[in-house]
Amino acid sequence: MQDEMEEPVLKKGSLPDVVPSKMYTVTVENVSTNYKFFEAGAVAVPDGESEAGPAFPGHSFTFSFHAGPAHKLSFATMYGLSNDGFYAPSGQGIALYDNGTPVTGNITSQIMLWDAGTQMNQMPGPDNPHNGADTDDPVQLMSEVGDGYDYGTVATNLKVMLDYNGGHMFTVTIEVLAGATTAVSPVAWVVHSMENPIFEAGMTDWDKGLEDLAETGNPGPLSHYLTWNSGYVSPVAPVLWAVHEKDEMPIFTANTPDRGEGLELLAETGNPGDLAASLISMDYNAGAYAIPDGSNAAGPLFPGDKYTFSVDAKPNQYLSIASMLGNSNDIFFAFGDGGIKLAFGNDIEDITHEVMLWDAGTEVNEYPGTKSMDEDEGGLVRLLDDGFTYPAVDKIIKVTIHKNKK
Template sequence: MKKHTKLVWLPMAVFPLFMGACNDDDMMGPATSETTITIENVLDPKPLVQSGTFENMGTAPVVMPGESLSFQFYAAKGQAVSFATMYGLSNDLFFAPENPGIALYTDEGLPIEGDVSEHMKLWDNGTRINQMPGPDASHPGVAESVPKGVMEVDGMDAQGNDYANASALMQVTLAYEGNSMFTLTIKNTSGGTSNETPFSPGVWAISYIAGDDLLNPAPIYESGKPAENGLTALAEMGDNSTLGAYLASNTGIFTPLSPVLVVVYDGMENPIYKTGENDRGEGLKALAQMGDASGLAAHLKSMDGVKEVYVLPAANTTVLLPKIGGQPGSKVSQSLKVAKGDRLAIATMYGFSNDWFFAFKDNGVDATQKGDVSEHIGLFDNGTAVDQFPGAGVTQANLAGTPLAESKPIEEVPNPNAFNTLPAIPEIIRITLN
């Protein structure tokens, strides 16, 4: 997987900010020692934010001429939907939009609605010799002596059989349901044409986008390359199970973490937040929505009991990226001066969210302990922005959006949540003290 660093963080260049230090009074206080905190993004990410299968829910799973089916998904600007379904009365042809799929927003960020059939194409899987399409075509038919790459069928296949444009056989429409949700409807319009055919059960997928790049712009097929991952079973027999399982295995979580706020304090309460209370207006909102910890850090410096404050960006990328291309995820470290009774708090944004942040639960952790303290981390909803599907929300700041304001108490994010199921938190962020 290609490494992506073009993420829209505010600010984009945040340098370690040492705010607060020992004063002369500390000389009379408890003896201090040094410890090092290390925060790592240990997420094993997936390239697809969503995927699924579809079939007709009538008496048969195929979509006959005149019938239609729909499925729903979430998407942000720059993302596209790709899907595939077999041309049923063929040997190994399938319908799919050209990669990376059907765009879902205009350049101005407006959702695209209505008929998008013009983006549909007919493809030859390249594994069977094509017979004249129709009810007499055998299944799966005669195998190609040497499988070919997937190729577009533009009016005529390699054996000289004629085909109408895909847009004349299949009508595809988009409807925007609000809050980044779309409904895509496929209607079989092949009835009465020379290419009348049912459509098989199919698959669909949405890729994550980081900066300007989709993590997987070709999740189902690649033009000119041999079919793989179960596409052949779909194209030859209309069996979507293997390809659907493959897409599901590549669907899950991808998120960077914002520069990490680290606070050493000797008070009785976590100085950053408290569940059940609304955001205090002290800078946590900017951290949770934009990944910008500078305002909160400046406020914490003025608080009684706060001894040290740091903002730790990752080298080169500022944000802490997950594991990419076999490389370990980003990590940051900071040496801290701590004394008996000191507590430790942290906060970092779940980058592909509207206003979620990771933090130690309750009153932080004992700053003098050693070892892995990741079990004490929770994921919290700041309650200042309307939530959308993580990594597919059009108002998420790091997907070029503007968060929609709301005012709710800070609460821990349930798992599963309203959109997906997250890995265990120690599988996303690891924090150690040494």
């Protein structure tokens, strides 16, 4: 008689109650270019003309630009019948807002005649040979040079008007008055927050193009330098993170209003604290990280800075993050509303392509970099689509992840 079959024996033993978690390290880096200035350009064609050239008495140059409350305007235009004289405001520039209100009107009183210090002065006027000896003197007010020549006054030669067009756009008109003693050259201009973007009084020329403008009226080299160093710069705010299950949307749901759990504060101020507390209270594995690598204090990421932090997660869980685009009204970085699956190995993997710019829909957007108001929007959380132009995500931020070796 055949023996009864024995009960099979399990070889793998009992399963643990909790699947061991894995620790992942995430790095968020601000990779944006640290531009010196905000906007810059040149205008070479006088109003009403079709070709580049100087503006003679009775003619003018006009240019427009964007600016926020922290910005100032500087420009330079050659006193055409001189060796190296130029009109410009002081190194501090012209303030464009007064307690948040755009400045408009006649700003001629803020314009001065300067000597670039690069060429010996000769008698100004139509007979000026423009062949003075090269010099290496400091930039100074023409009135302090003491060359004994008559250049007229700014008020009798120019009228400079500042207009506000709305939407953070301004227009400047530089009019050469009918009785002026000179024409003026094409204009190089820059919007800035730092002082002395074009020159510094008492210092020699920096060889960035001012000499060309002041001696020949050519704004090209100076404008190229200013434009090359101008652009949108934004800090990246502290990072909110949450580990969650598939199909969960812990931070937001696309195309629906903000839930009132802290995203508005994060997207408008950069503070992730309320949202982190809300998620933790709902039993999410969540938190926030705010200390740049190499620093002992919390703060945003400026160009070149990075956050490095770790999170625990079980196999097949998902990760969501959120971080404000600092120089905005309510724009934030995040993956899709469902996050990304944590299925990464020990090698560092660049996941920046998973990051998108989102609009929290809580505050009306303004021209990038010019934030000056807090106007409630009452909109939806959505992919950024406000009609303005922003740098690509990978030009601002880089996000990498890897699983730590056990």
